[in-house]
Amino acid sequence: MFSLYKKEVQSYFLSPFAYVVSALFLMVFSLFFINGISDMNSNVLKFSFSNIFYNNFFYFIFMIPLLTMRTFAEERKSHTETLWLSAPISIAQVVIAKYLAVVTVFLLMLVLTLFFPLVAWWHGSVIVPSMLCGYLGFFLWGLVCIAIGMMMSALTDNPILAAVLGEGAMIVVIFLDNFTKTALVQSMPAVAKVFEWFSTEQRFGVFSQGLFSLSDLVFFLSLSAVVLVWTVIIIEKRRWSRG
Amino acid sequence: MVEIKNLTKYYGSHPAVLDISFTVGDHEVLGFLGPNGAGKSTTMNMITGCLPATSGTVLVDGYDIAKDPMEVKRRIGYLPELPPVYPDMRVRDYLNFAAGLKRVPRGERKKQVEDAMERLKITDVQRRIIGNLSKGYRQRVGFAMALLGSPKFLILDEPTVGLDPTQVIEVRHLIQDLSRDHTIIFSTHILAEVTAVCERVVIINKGQIRAVDTIANIEASVSGDLRLKMKVEGEIMKVTNIIKGTQGVQEIEEVEYDSVGVNSFTVRVASDDVRKPLMSALLAEDCMVLEIASEKASLEEAFVKLTAPTAKQSSAEAFEALGREMDAAREAEEAAAAEESRSDADAAGEPKKTEQAAESAGAPAQKSGRGKQKKGGKH
Numbered sequence: 001m002f003s004l005y006k007k008e009v010q011s012y013f014l015s016p017f018a019y020v021v022s023a024l025f026l027m028v029f030s031l032f033f034i035n036g037i038s039d040m041n042s043n044v045l046k047f048s049f050s051n052i053f054y055n056n057f058f059y060f061i062f063m064i065p066l067l068t069m070r071t072f073a074e075e076r077k078s079h080t081e082t083l084w085l086s087a088p089i090s091i092a093q094v095v096i097a098k099y100l101a102v103v104t105v106f107l108l109m110l111v112l113t114l115f116f117p118l119v120a121w122w123h124g125s126v127i128v129p130s131m132l133c134g135y136l137g138f139f140l141w142g143l144v145c146i147a148i149g150m151m152m153s154a155l156t157d158n159p160i161l162a163a164v165l166g167e168g169a170m171i172v173v174i175f176l177d178n179f180t181k182t183a184l185v186q187s188m189p190a191v192a193k194v195f196e197w198f199s200t201e202q203r204f205g206v207f208s209q210g211l212f213s214l215s216d217l218v219f220f221l222s223l224s225a226v227v228l229v230w231t232v233i234i235i236e237k238r239r240w241s242r243g
Numbered sequence: 244m245v246e247i248k249n250l251t252k253y254y255g256s257h258p259a260v261l262d263i264s265f266t267v268g269d270h271e272v273l274g275f276l277g278p279n280g281a282g283k284s285t286t287m288n289m290i291t292g293c294l295p296a297t298s299g300t301v302l303v304d305g306y307d308i309a310k311d312p313m314e315v316k317r318r319i320g321y322l323p324e325l326p327p328v329y330p331d332m333r334v335r336d337y338l339n340f341a342a343g344l345k346r347v348p349r350g351e352r353k354k355q356v357e358d359a360m361e362r363l364k365i366t367d368v369q370r371r372i373i374g375n376l377s378k379g380y381r382q383r384v385g386f387a388m389a390l391l392g393s394p395k396f397l398i399l400d401e402p403t404v405g406l407d408p409t410q411v412i413e414v415r416h417l418i419q420d421l422s423r424d425h426t427i428i429f430s431t432h433i434l435a436e437v438t439a440v441c442e443r444v445v446i447i448n449k450g451q452i453r454a455v456d457t458i459a460n461i462e463a464s465v466s467g468d469l470r471l472k473m474k475v476e477g478e479i480m481k482v483t484n485i486i487k488g489t490q491g492v493q494e495i496e497e498v499e500y501d502s503v504g505v506n507s508f509t510v511r512v513a514s515d516d517v518r519k520p521l522m523s524a525l526l527a528e529d530c531m532v533l534e535i536a537s538e539k540a541s542l543e544e545a546f547v548k549l550t551a552p553t554a555k556q557s558s559a560e561a562f563e564a565l566g567r568e569m570d571a572a573r574e575a576e577e578a579a580a581a582e583e584s585r586s587d588a589d590a591a592g593e594p595k596k597t598e599q600a601a602e603s604a605g606a607p608a609q610k611s612g613r614g615k616q617k618k619g620g621k622h
Contacts, residue, residue, distance in 0.1 A: 003343025007332075015331055083327035083388070085293040087344040088316040240295055241254075 001093045004084065008101030012067075021066050022109045033116045052116075053138045053208060061174060064142065065166030067105055068149030069159040071098050072235065076157040085239070092232050095150070099228060102146045110139060130210030137207025140220035141200060145170055147227035154234045177201040198223075244268055245290065245396060245426065250299035252285050252450075259285045261450040262299070269395075272422045274441035275430035278550050282450040283430040284324050287400050290428070291321040303396060317346065320394035320425075324401055326385025330374030334365060334384055337373060338391065345392035359387035362417065378405040386414070390421075397421060399429035403436060415439050434543050446549045453549035461545045470496070470538045471510045471518065477530030479506055486510055489524050491517035505533065 012018035032052045075081040084094050120126050152165040179185060180195040196202070200223075203216040245267040252260040260282040267273045277283050288294035290301050292308045292315060300307055306314040329337060338356040347355055360366045363383040368376060373384060382405050389397060402418070403411045418427060418440050431437060437444055438458060446453040446461070454461050475482050479498070486492055486508060497509040510521075515537055525532050 003340050006343075007329075007336075007340045010336075011329070011331060078327075078330065079323065079325040080327040080329055082288075082291075082293050082321070082323045083341065084344060086291040086316060086319065086321040086323075087341075088313045088346055089344060090313075239293070 001089060001097045004089070004094060004097040005101050005104075008071075008098055009104050012101070012105050018067075018105055018108075021063055022105075022112060025060075025063055025109050026112055029113050029116065037120075053134050053204075058174070060138075060142070060145070061167060061170045064106070064145040064170065065149045065152070065163040067102050068146055068153055068166060069163035070153065071102065071150050072154040072231075073156050073159045073162040077159070091235050091239075095228055095232050095235070099146065099150060102150070103143065106142050106146060107139070110135065110142075127210065130208075133207045133210045133212055136212070137204045137216075140207070140217065141204050143224045144173070144200060144220055144227065147224040147231070148173065151227050151231045151234065154231050154238070173198075173200055244302075244304060245428070246300075246302040247286075247290065248300045248302070250286065250289060250301065251297045252282075252289060252294065253297045258450050260289070260296075263447070263450075263452050264299075265445050265452065265455045267396075267426055267428055269426050270422065270424075271443060272418065272427045272429070272441045274437035274444040275428055275447065276432065276434070276437055276444050276546060277430070277447040278432060281447045281550070283447060284400055285450075286447070287321070287398050287428070287430060288323075291319055291398055292316055293321075293323075317392070318395045320389035320392065320397045322385050322389040322397075322399045322402055324404070326381050326388070328373045328381055328384050328388070330372070332373055333370055334360070334373060334376070335369040337384065338387055341388045342391045345394075347392045355391055355393070356387075359390045362390065363387040364413070379407060379410055382406060383410075386417075393424075395426060397425045397427045397429075399427065401431055402429055403431065403433065411436075434546055446546060448550040454545070461549075464545075469512055469515060471512055471521070472507065472534075472536045472538050473510065473521075473532055474501055474505060474507050474534040475525060475530050475532050476505045477525070477528070478504075481528065482506065482508070482525065482530050485524050485528055485530065486521065489517065489521045492521065509538075 029052065036052055072081075117126050117131055148169050149162075149166040152169055153159070153162040155165065156162050176195055177199040178201075180192055180199060185192045185195060200220075203213070203219055206213045206216055247266065248264050250260060250263045251258065263282075263286060275283055275286070285294065289296045290303075290308070292312045295309070300309065301315075302308075303315045303318055306318075308315045332340070335356065338359060339352060342352045342356055357366070360369055363386050365380060365383050365387060368380060373381060376384070382402070386399070386402060389399065399418075403414050406414060415436060418429065421427060422440075429440075441458065443455070443457050444461065445455045454464075456464070483495060483498070486495060491513045493511045493513060495508055495510050497507075499507040499509075501507045512518075512521075518535065518537070522532055522535070
């Protein structure tokens with residue numbers, strides 16, 4: 001399993017892919033950072049990063065699918081999946097190894113953005129708990145998105161299609177909250193309630209305010225786990241109907 | 244030992260593999276023969292656990308692929324039809340990665356990878372990116388991957404596809420070499436390969452087994468009899484009658500027009516001894532034998548027969564029918580000539596048959612016509 005993880009992480013950094021995606025991410029991040037700084041009025045001396053994350057995760061919708069689109073679709077297309085299908089490794093292990101590899105890349109991208117709090121701290125001051133919780137919330141949200149992106153990649157053998165499907169799925173997940181607030185859904189309290197259970201944005205909001213909520217942490221982790229289990233099932237199912 | 248019992252795979256309602264059973268003993272090289280789309284790859288995918296079977300079992304060293312996939316996969320090295328290589332990796336990195344995936348202990352990895360590269364003669368390309376390699380090299384990288392972890396069983400799906408003739412021979416030698424410590428099942432549709440490498444073959448077509456036996460037995464079973472191929476100059480009917488009249492001749496299987504007045508006959512005979520009386524009989528009647536050769540059934544023929552039994556049968560039947568019609572036509576002709584004066588009532592029963600026979604005998608009649616033409620030219 002470790003060799004698969006290692007190979008996956010390497011494959012991101014052997015091609016210009018990871019560099020380009022992280023550069024794009026950092027560019028967007030810095031734009032919002034500059035925007036946030038210039039928006040501050042003179043009374044505010046402390047800078048919280050949660051706002052940046054709020055704006056950023058819309059971009060994040062388009063970046064996570066770029067990272068996950070190749071995970072399974074490409075292997076299916078180039079017939080390399082027989083390598084791990086015939087190796088003494090279970091599909092669950094493959095999914096976990098690949099998942100951890102994407103998470104590692106994502107984590108590295110986040111670590112790179114620590115440059116901005118450092119700059120802010122250097123020239124002013126940063127609300128540390130709010131920033132840390134903002135980072136944590138952002139990371140947890142990323143975990144769910146990566147799992148969804150991988151599931152979409154397992155559904156098809158076309159990486160581009162996997163990216164588009166992933167974007168679609170993530171837009172649904174993000175805007176579920178907005179959709180829940182519409183009059184139509186609110187008129188049906190039972191439906192609104194169910195939608196609220198799965199709303200991720202609200203839970204991210206809790207983190208961004210500098211609060212740490214165990215129940216939301218569990219929510220993000222368990223949702224990722226459920227999606228990963230689905231991914232395993234999808235691959236198993238495809239193995240049966242392949243031909 | 245690999246035991247395959249009643250293995251079946253359906254894709255939807257279409258059976259790709261239907262009720263296949265055979266066993267492969269230790270240190271055996273088994274050839275898996277079949278035309279394209281016969282179910283070779285599907286069977287191999289099922290043996291290696293890449294594809295679950297609809298029903299039936301695969302036991303590898305007593306472990307069931309459905310129940311103990313890990314144990315089975317540890318014992319198998321699989322080279323699929325399309326080598327599963329990552330185009331963006333370097334050869335050596337790829338093999339290191341595959342070794343890790345196959346749970347080769349860390350300390351042994353380097354040695355195993357180097358051995359495999361040595362065996363497949365890819366050491367000189369180890370630093371190159373697989374995507375830039377030619378098809379033949381990629382195939383060899385895939386082969387090297389299959390050898391990692393020194394699996395007891397090697398399953399090779401068309402290992403020589405895409406290789407140039409020298410490489411094909413190298414791979415054959417490699418398979419022979421490997422058969423000392425591995426059990427090998429390999430599929431191919433190139434028959435020369437099988438004869439060169441295997442002791443035993445499984446012939447499969449349309450998902451069903453046609454034969455499981457040694458090459459010698461299959462060749463013998465398909466046709467235990469001998470054939471003579473002879474080129475004879477002379478009038479076709481006369482030659483046919485002489486051949487048929489010789490003792491030991493079982494059947495004329497095929498008559499082919501060769502050149503003016505010369506026809507090739509494929510004759511099924513009981514033994515080689517028929518050659519002498521046949522030759523002297525022909526020569527006595529002034530028919531010149533230009534060529535004669537005895538021919539044994541080859542694996543190729545067996546393959547053709549076994550994989551297309553219905554087509555072959557029908558053509559044989561058609562030929563027999565043609566022969567009968569030719570005889571009928573001749574009889575009718577003779578009868579018509581001798582008994583021209585007979586009453587119309589008698590002939591009324593015959594014309595239908597005569598017509599039919601004449602029609603079907605059209606081609607041979609033409610041939611004999613040409614024969615006559617040549618004779619005429621000579622005189």
